[in-house]
Amino acid sequence: MLTQDLLNIAQEYGSPVYVYDAGKITAQYERLNSAFAKAKSLRIHYAVKALSNLSVLKLFKQLGAGLDTVSLQEVQLGLAAGVDPKKIIYTPNGVSLAEIEKVAALGVQINIDNLSILEQFGSKHPDVPVCVRINPHVMAGGNANISVGHIDSKFGISIHQIPHLLRIVENTNMTVNGVHMHTGSDILDIGVFLYATEILFETAAKFKDLEFIDFGSGFKVPYKEGDVATDIEELGDQLTDRFNQFCADYGREITLAFEPGKFLVSEAGYFLAQVNVVKQTTSTVFAGIDSGFNHLIRPMLYGSYHGITNISNPDGRNRFYSVVGYICETDTFAQNRQISEITEGDILAFSNAGAYCYSMASNYNSRYRPAEVLWYNGEAHLIRKRETMDDILNNQVELDFAV
Ligand SMILES: *Cc1c(COP(=O)(O)O)cnc(C)c1O
Numbered sequence: 001m002l003t004q005d006l007l008n009i010a011q012e013y014g015s016p017v018y019v020y021d022a023g024k025i026t027a028q029y030e031r032l033n034s035a036f037a038k039a040k041s042l043r044i045h046y047a048v049k050a051l052s053n054l055s056v057l058k059l060f061k062q063l064g065a066g067l068d069t070v071s072l073q074e075v076q077l078g079l080a081a082g083v084d085p086k087k088i089i090y091t092p093n094g095v096s097l098a099e100i101e102k103v104a105a106l107g108v109q110i111n112i113d114n115l116s117i118l119e120q121f122g123s124k125h126p127d128v129p130v131c132v133r134i135n136p137h138v139m140a141g142g143n144a145n146i147s148v149g150h151i152d153s154k155f156g157i158s159i160h161q162i163p164h165l166l167r168i169v170e171n172t173n174m175t176v177n178g179v180h181m182h183t184g185s186d187i188l189d190i191g192v193f194l195y196a197t198e199i200l201f202e203t204a205a206k207f208k209d210l211e212f213i214d215f216g217s218g219f220k221v222p223y224k225e226g227d228v229a230t231d232i233e234e235l236g237d238q239l240t241d242r243f244n245q246f247c248a249d250y251g252r253e254i255t256l257a258f259e260p261g262k263f264l265v266s267e268a269g270y271f272l273a274q275v276n277v278v279k280q281t282t283s284t285v286f287a288g289i290d291s292g293f294n295h296l297i298r299p300m301l302y303g304s305y306h307g308i309t310n311i312s313n314p315d316g317r318n319r320f321y322s323v324v325g326y327i328c329e330t331d332t333f334a335q336n337r338q339i340s341e342i343t344e345g346d347i348l349a350f351s352n353a354g355a356y357c358y359s360m361a362s363n364y365n366s367r368y369r370p371a372e373v374l375w376y377n378g379e380a381h382l383i384r385k386r387e388t389m390d391d392i393l394n395n396q397v398e399l400d401f402a403v
Contacts, residue, residue: 013382049359112130178210193235295358358372
């Protein structure tokens with residue numbers, strides 16, 4: 001996508017607005033497919049929670065991807081997008097048995113991550129095959145907020161509880177057709193990740209009815225120049241060799257599965273916002289935009305970095321700005337960042353805005369959530385309208401104090 005395309009979109013659809021480049025999503029999907037091409041059977045489940053717009057899900061369906069879902073509603077969105085329930089995996093944490101039963105009834109592959117629910121589900125529905133989420137207790141990344149494989153984590157069934165897990169499976173006569181792990185959000189070191197997979201292979205060998213092994217995600221994408229990204233090709237090469245060896249030892253071919261979110265959509269996304277005010281204080285120049293953490297919370301929630309370009313003046317002289325929002329709380333997107341000279345009214349483009357941006361947006365300060373646009377085949381398509389006052393009032397029940 002060109003800068004001019006983004007500017008045109010901001011002009012046509014207003015700001016703030018999210019823009020996703022379907023070409024980039026497709027390229028990432030294909031890159032992952034070729035990295036693991038040596039696997040005889042490969043399934044990529046796109047993690048819906050990263051970006052759950054229906055048209056994006058339809059794009060993934062068209063590409064041949066399955067979906068990874070974490071709620072009944074995400075499953076329903078996937079089905080609404082026309083995805084085959086057999087290509088949907090449901091990997092929730094801390095949800096009720098009742099919700100898991102509803103999802104199973106839709107024909108979706110369920111994945112259970114605690115022994116209590118596993119035992120209850122297995123006793124009631126021994127004929128429904130389930131996948132089990134294992135916690136190998138490996139820290140894949142450095143940030144404890146987004147690493148979910150370590151010892152204190154609430155995710156998965158601890159590898160130290162495998163004997164108990166096997167007893168439940170035997171007693172209930174249920175079938176385990178998959179084993180799964182999702183160690184965290186950032187694979188910085190392939191060696192550490194492969195170490196975790198060894199633990200998973202060891203666990204997998206204990207189940208005789210496996211159809212797949214799901215290695216979760218955690219593929220790191222670059223956010224700024226010099227960032228370490230996961231070397232997907234190297235990982236693909238090493239893991240598929242090891243996986244094929246596992247299949248040979250296991251005695252038959254099973255499917256290698258992944259469920260990336262960020263890798264597939266992060267870099268495809270741009271968030272466009274307009275500068276309302278340039279405010280010079282004694283120490284800082286603030287650029288205040290027509291948005292805040294109601295629309296993009298990642299920098300405030302976990303300190304994530306998003307590149308910011310002034311697309312209205314791409315060739316101007318660089319100056320230092322603190323980019324802030326309009327929310328009546330501290331909502332700093334970037335501190336003392338070098339950005340091409342900003343004039344009020346300019347449009348700023350935030351990069352890496354595809355994953356966990358719109359899907360985490362809220363109505364805080366009673367602001368509307370932005371529109372979403374998909375750039376597909378060289379054209380902009382509106383895929384979600386900007387909210388209106390009706391959306392803010394919807395579901396509010398007005399109490400009539402006069403009565
Ligand atoms: C969030 C999530 C993913 C996707 O993680 P990314 O870091 O976006 O790739 C995959 N699997 C499960 C179970 C998740 O909860």
